[in-house]
Amino acid sequence: MSTETTTTPLVVPAPPGADLAVRVRGLRRYYGETRAVDGVDLDVVRGEVLALLGPNGAGKTTTTEILEGYRKRDAGDVMVLGVDPAHGDGHWRSRLGIVLQSASDLGDLTVEESVAHFAGYYPSPRDVGEVIESVGLAEKRRTRGFDLSGGQRRRLDVALGIIGGPELLFLDEPTTGFDPEARREFWELIRGLRGTGTTILLTTHYLDEAEVLADRVGVISRGRLIACDVPARLGGRDESLATVSWREGDEVRTEETHEPTRFVQELAGRHDGEVPALSVHRPSLEDVYLSLIGDDEEPAS
Amino acid sequence: MTTTTAPHTSSAPAPSPLSLGLRRVRIELKTFFRDRNSAVWNFLLPVLLLVIFGSVFGNQDLGPGITFAQYFVAGMIASGVLYTSFQNLAIAIPMERDDGTLKRLQGTPMPKVSYFIGKIGLVFVAYIAQVTILVVVGVVFYKLHLPSDPAKWFTFLWASVLGLISCTLLGIAFSVVPKNGKGASAVVSPIVLVLQFTSGVFFVFSQLPHWMQVFASFFPLKWLTQAMRSVFLPDSAASLEVAGSWELPACAAVLIAWCVGGLVLSLVFFRWNKRGQA
Numbered sequence: 001m002s003t004e005t006t007t008t009p010l011v012v013p014a015p016p017g018a019d020l021a022v023r024v025r026g027l028r029r030y031y032g033e034t035r036a037v038d039g040v041d042l043d044v045v046r047g048e049v050l051a052l053l054g055p056n057g058a059g060k061t062t063t064t065e066i067l068e069g070y071r072k073r074d075a076g077d078v079m080v081l082g083v084d085p086a087h088g089d090g091h092w093r094s095r096l097g098i099v100l101q102s103a104s105d106l107g108d109l110t111v112e113e114s115v116a117h118f119a120g121y122y123p124s125p126r127d128v129g130e131v132i133e134s135v136g137l138a139e140k141r142r143t144r145g146f147d148l149s150g151g152q153r154r155r156l157d158v159a160l161g162i163i164g165g166p167e168l169l170f171l172d173e174p175t176t177g178f179d180p181e182a183r184r185e186f187w188e189l190i191r192g193l194r195g196t197g198t199t200i201l202l203t204t205h206y207l208d209e210a211e212v213l214a215d216r217v218g219v220i221s222r223g224r225l226i227a228c229d230v231p232a233r234l235g236g237r238d239e240s241l242a243t244v245s246w247r248e249g250d251e252v253r254t255e256e257t258h259e260p261t262r263f264v265q266e267l268a269g270r271h272d273g274e275v276p277a278l279s280v281h282r283p284s285l286e287d288v289y290l291s292l293i294g295d296d297e298e299p300a301s
Numbered sequence: 302m303t304t305t306t307a308p309h310t311s312s313a314p315a316p317s318p319l320s321l322g323l324r325r326v327r328i329e330l331k332t333f334f335r336d337r338n339s340a341v342w343n344f345l346l347p348v349l350l351l352v353i354f355g356s357v358f359g360n361q362d363l364g365p366g367i368t369f370a371q372y373f374v375a376g377m378i379a380s381g382v383l384y385t386s387f388q389n390l391a392i393a394i395p396m397e398r399d400d401g402t403l404k405r406l407q408g409t410p411m412p413k414v415s416y417f418i419g420k421i422g423l424v425f426v427a428y429i430a431q432v433t434i435l436v437v438v439g440v441v442f443y444k445l446h447l448p449s450d451p452a453k454w455f456t457f458l459w460a461s462v463l464g465l466i467s468c469t470l471l472g473i474a475f476s477v478v479p480k481n482g483k484g485a486s487a488v489v490s491p492i493v494l495v496l497q498f499t500s501g502v503f504f505v506f507s508q509l510p511h512w513m514q515v516f517a518s519f520f521p522l523k524w525l526t527q528a529m530r531s532v533f534l535p536d537s538a539a540s541l542e543v544a545g546s547w548e549l550p551a552c553a554a555v556l557i558a559w560c561v562g563g564l565v566l567s568l569v570f571f572r573w574n575k576r577g578q579a
Contacts, residue, residue, distance in 0.1 A: 068408060070574070090315055090410040098408035103401025108335040109328070120324050121411045123313035144335075160405070 010227040010235060014043035021046045021168050021199040022067060027076035029062055036062040038223030049200040051214035053289060059223040060203045061172060068098050068170055081168055094122050097166030099157045101173055107146035111137050115159050122164035135159045135189060151182040171202045175209060187212055207286045219289060221296040235288040247277040318412040325419025333423055344431060347384060348438055351377050355443050363505060367538045370443035375533040376502035378435050379526040382464040383493055385427040390420060390472030391489045396482030403573045424469050445533060453532045460528035463556035467521050470563025474570050496522045507543050514543060521559045524552040
């Protein structure tokens with residue numbers, strides 16, 4: 001890893017004294033020789049949306065499934081809403097909402113039947129019609145699961161995840177397979193939930209999704225949390241060099257600088273009028289993410 | 302899309318496991334009867350078998366006033382127990398493990414016992430529906446005599462209930478055997494067929510080779526068919542049995558033993574997760 005070269009820590013912990021919905025320390029889960037989760041420390045502050053990014057097989061799903069109480073752990077301390085998930089009871093579950101990766105159940109039931117049925121599991125569920133409306137399935141209320149499109153099925157999953165009025169909602173790759181418009185609508189739904197104070201732990205492959213939705217972004221690679229910060233500062237993004245590029249004659253010139261504004265002013269002074277093909281580029285979340293993952297996968301030098 | 306309600310933090314009492322179990326029964330029944338495959342397999346096949354066997358062998362007399370059709374209807378009613386409980390659950394539960402039903406339920410506050418109440422309710426309703434169809438077809442087409450003696454109906458009741466409980470538990474336990482939902486019926490159906498062939502459903506039990514009779518007597522279906530014959534055949538037919546009597550105490554004892562065995566097996570082996578996911 002090349003953390004030595006950065007001045008700020010890559011994993012920025014939650015502020016001390018923050019009200020935590022999730023607190024994980026030293027979480028480990030091994031499957032034979034495979035270290036699926038290899039020492040994850042993670043805080044999720046109440047009321048925030050935290051997005052977990054990471055390549056397939058990095059340990060995102062194993063980590064969230066341990067937090068959800070589905071999987072056992074080999075080591076580490078885990079508290080989810082103040083309870084160890086390994087000993088979570090029905091009351092604890094009623095405070096969680098879980099939207100898993102793909103499922104193909106409930107095909108023979110209508111949207112309304114499914115949502116109304118699951119509402120019955122919770123001590124004080126939300127209004128069935130209102131939840132169906134909020135996920136944009138009002139017109140598909142009487143449609144059976146098998147007849148829903150992929151995106152509509154995913155919304156049904158979310159409806160079932162939020163029907164109990166959860167304090168903490170887990171969303172595992174919720175928008176995989178959505179078209180761009182459906183994703184944007186889905187983001188609005190998540191923003192609305194966040195607005196009501198629901199804490200959300202989201203895993204995703206889409207960096208734009210993380211940037212738009214998340215208060216903080218965590219990057220998991222090879223079973224460890226290698227970076228965690230607000231999207232604008234992730235991986236020292238705010239302190240990294242900006243690249244100014246322009247054209248001189250037939251040649252494209254670039255300059256990396258900490259002071260792009262001053263540099264562009266100078267550049268403008270050297271040119272008569274417009275600087276040809278001028279652009280200022282700061283590393284996108286994707287650039288930062290790829291370099292974090294890349295650094296982690298190369299052996300330390 | 303709008304969201305208006307804040308998350309609840311109230312401490313309303315959780316719904317009771319029994320009331321959730323009854324909700325599960327309703328949802329199981331809806332799912333079961335809307336799924337054409339399970340409806341066909343569970344309801345049409347036994348009736349179809351009854352019509353075919355009844356038409357081919359129905360008029361063979363097994364004794365004075367006893368036709369093979371009557372013998373066969375009793376066997377099919379006993380098979381109905383096996384179809385609606387063991388076969389139904391040993392196929393449906395692996396499919397639910399595959400399609401995400403079980404994982405989704407596990408993530409809710411629903412107590413696990415409610416899930417099993419739902420399955421038991423489904424099994425009982427499906428069995429009652431199936432037996433009704435078989436009895437009606439038997440009475441109308443194959444001279445099946447409904448007993449007038451209340452003691453016989455009592456036998457019918459305990460045999461049905463003990464058979465359903467033991468085979469439901471065995472179906473729950475066996476649901477871990479198929480590797481996935483798709484292959485489940487290929488694993489389960491042959492077992493049911495073998496039991497039917499060796500337990501006196503398709504053939505007259507006393508005419509089977511001795512080793513086959515011994516084999517079948519380890520399993521519930523042989524005793525269940527025998528108890529059902531005691532209900533639906535005239536008393537004189539007891540002479541057709543291997544022991545020359547209905548052996549009802551033995552029937553009850555074996556079925557009770559399988560209830561206990563099924564409970565132990567299902568507690569030991571049942572899994573919510575797919576293999577390697579925990």
